[in-house]
Amino acid sequence: MHPRLILLSLGLTAALPILAAEDKEVADLYQFNCTSCHGAEVYTRTDRKVTSLASLESQVRRCEQNLGLKWFDDDITDMAAYLNTHYYKFKP
């Protein structure tokens, strides 16, 4: 079964918020695709390159395109939102 479906059915029985399921899914996507070159330290270092939500999305797209992953726009925004929630913490 697709992980999203497992999480969704868990959500129905255990009232797990759908948002948490999505966050978990992006986290898996992240672990799988985004940890081979750099760890989370590049997001939190003092001289980090990304300085806004818009530039975060551009950078996620740049790395994703370098990897040839062919993500949809939604995946890019979800990943940027995920990194923002956990690391960058820019105000929208």
Ligand code: HEC
């Ligand atoms: C092929 C190697 C590689 C992979 C895999 C990779 N990146 Fe990167 N990423 C880089 C490089 C190189 C930089 C620039 C780092 C630097 O300037 O020190 C970078 C920088 C970044 C930054 C900016 C960090 C800052 O300074 O604020 C973000 C955000 C980022 N990557 C997101 C991602 C995401 C999301 C993925 C998974 C889709 C990913 N990266 C996978 C090579 C990679």
